Amino acid sequence: MGPMFKLSLRQMAGRRRLSVILLLAALPVGLAVILRIFASGEEEFAENFIGTIVDAMIIALIMPIAIMTLATSAFGNELEDRTLNVLVLKPVSRFSIVLPKLLASIIVVAPLMAVAGIAVMIIGLKESDGQAIIATGTALTVGVITYAAMFTWAGLLSSRALGFAVVYVFLWEGLLSSFLSGIRYLSVRGYTLSILHGLDEEIFASIGDRVIEFQAALVGAALVTVLFTYLTVRRLRTMDVQ
Secondary structure, eight states: OHHHHHHHHHHHTOHHHHHHHHHHHHHHHHHHHHHHHHOSSHHHHHHHIIIIIIIIIIIIIIHHHHHHHHHTTTTHHHHHTTOHHHHHHSSSOSHHHHHHHHHHHHHHHHHHHHHHHHHHHHHHOSSOOHHHHHHHHHHHHHHHHHHHHHHHHHHHHOTTHHHHHHHIIIIIIIIIHHHOGGGGGGOHHHHHHHHHHHHOTTTTGGGGGGOOOHHHHHHHHHHHHHHHHHHHHHHHHHSOOO
């Protein structure tokens, strides 16, 4: 599993991909600085940076786009050069093939998203708040892990997985979950926001009307991650890779 992980990490951390993700991570930080400079008051800034930057920009847009670009193509090289059949014919478990791919995309994206979110919080808070910073890093990491499991499976399911992932994020996670509260129990964005609020209800009080129960979010994120990891292993076991 070690060599597979190192190879996957090199593929995921290619210069072009890493540059795109770094740019995505820098965008909310830059916007936070601009809002801080031009905000007319502290109350106005607090409302803007949590609602606009943390939720609408990082959680709803940048995080899923960053992880989908890597996870949907986790097996891309092996499918293109037809070496996946060599991998599955080796006497190793399918899980030991899937896990390195999954971990590689998480390790590339999760730290960058967490750092971007923490930087935004430091800029946004008048005083350093360790609890809010921990909540932000934890919630974003959980979100990345959950999305990674879903999109890795999608990449094995279809060559058009990236397009489907974009539709899913904007339609299900963005539009429908905003209007239908029940969908938040089946939404990675809902899980992320709920963990954020659950770990620091005071700082993130403004999103309190858009979250589900903290325990439900933790269980939901864990179940979705396990389910789609299992589905990826099962897909690898049953698909025709000749």
